[in-house]
Amino acid sequence: MGEHTVIVKAYSDTHYLQAIKNLSHRLSLTNPKRQELEFEYNRIKAGDTGEKFIVEKLAQLKLPYDFYLFHNLFLNIESKMQIDILFLTKYYAIIFEIKNIKGKIEFIKNPDQLMRTLPNGDIDGFDSPELQLKEYVYELKNFFLNKGMNIPVYGAIVFPFSSSFIMRPPTETKVLRKNGIKGFIRDMETKKIFLNNNQIEFLIKHFLRNHLEYNPYPLINRYNISKESIVKGVMCPKCGVYGMQRSAYNWYCKNCHHKSKNAHENAIKDYLTIINESVTNKECREFLNVQDIDQMNKMLRKMDLKKVGKFRYTKYMLN
Numbered sequence: 001m002g003e004h005t006v007i008v009k010a011y012s013d014t015h016y017l018q019a020i021k022n023l024s025h026r027l028s029l030t031n032p033k034r035q036e037l038e039f040e041y042n043r044i045k046a047g048d049t050g051e052k053f054i055v056e057k058l059a060q061l062k063l064p065y066d067f068y069l070f071h072n073l074f075l076n077i078e079s080k081m082q083i084d085i086l087f088l089t090k091y092y093a094i095i096f097e098i099k100n101i102k103g104k105i106e107f108i109k110n111p112d113q114l115m116r117t118l119p120n121g122d123i124d125g126f127d128s129p130e131l132q133l134k135e136y137v138y139e140l141k142n143f144f145l146n147k148g149m150n151i152p153v154y155g156a157i158v159f160p161f162s163s164s165f166i167m168r169p170p171t172e173t174k175v176l177r178k179n180g181i182k183g184f185i186r187d188m189e190t191k192k193i194f195l196n197n198n199q200i201e202f203l204i205k206h207f208l209r210n211h212l213e214y215n216p217y218p219l220i221n222r223y224n225i226s227k228e229s230i231v232k233g234v235m236c237p238k239c240g241v242y243g244m245q246r247s248a249y250n251w252y253c254k255n256c257h258h259k260s261k262n263a264h265e266n267a268i269k270d271y272l273t274i275i276n277e278s279v280t281n282k283e284c285r286e287f288l289n290v291q292d293i294d295q296m297n298k299m300l301r302k303m304d305l306k307k308v309g310k311f312r313y314t315k316y317m318l319n
């Protein structure tokens with residue numbers, strides 16, 4: 001029986017999801033971006049569930065040969081490619097593109113697009129995953145050829161949710177429901193070995209070394225939100241109201257009279273994920289409403305942050 005390895009996970013989805021929630025909390029109730037962020041939150045959460053489900057399904061697979069699973073591989077070959085799942089064996093490679101789209105799905109040609117109809121009749125258009133997948137297959141195939149490896153590369157679009165109904169599939173690309181994946185892989189041609197152990201080892205190292213770390217922060221740039229619309233202050237961990245006040249040793253909430261020693265930590269993390277990837281003492285005091293420079297210094301130093309620069313040019317970043 002073969003072994004398998006799940007190797008790459010681009011970034012922590014849980015942190016990212018939490019950061020989106022925190023950003024949404026720091027926008028006024030009437031800000032239309034709040035709704036947009038809520039959709040985004042649900043979209044990522046669904047995507048995460050769908051992809052995880054497929055990765056787990058693949059990881060359980062029993063095959064008479066070794067296979068390697070890369071989840072969320074972000075490479076720059078000819079262009080930047082974010083591969084949902086790469087399935088690598090000595091006989092073939094498959095790129096799986098996961099589509100977390102529910103409803104009735106139709107692949108339309110000329111121009112290529114994907115049309116989705118919801119039960120209530122709403123129709124949405126999406127970019128065709130077929131074009132992107134073909135491009136990825138082409139680039140990866142070329143990459144292998146340039147390294148002297150003539151291994152076949154396949155692509156398949158996977159719909160992990162049972163609430164996706166494929167009314168009209170694409171003509172040239174394999175489309176799979178979650179139950180079709182195992183069979184699809186077992187039917188793969190395994191007559192000829194294209195990669196020896198050294199080549200596989202080389203590829204694993206190469207992919208990991210060249211995997212681009214995906215950094216979604218700061219979120220205001222990513223979601224095109226102005227810095228001015230972000231509510232400042234330290235949030236009370238008990239009642240959720242912003243604007244706790246700092247005394248010598250504690251944060252105090254005027255709303256519910258709660259006291260906290262370290263409520264500033266979440267606010268500083270919010271700053272570093274939402275507003276900017278670095279913060280100075282001055283910026284931090286403005287954001288947290290702290291007057292005392294030394295007190296602010298102590299709070300920043302106690303946290304597990306990366307320190308860059310010296311004296312008043314010191315900047316703090318997330319590790």
Ligand SMILES: [Zn+2]
Binds near residue numbers: 240241254257
């Ligand atoms: Zn409170």
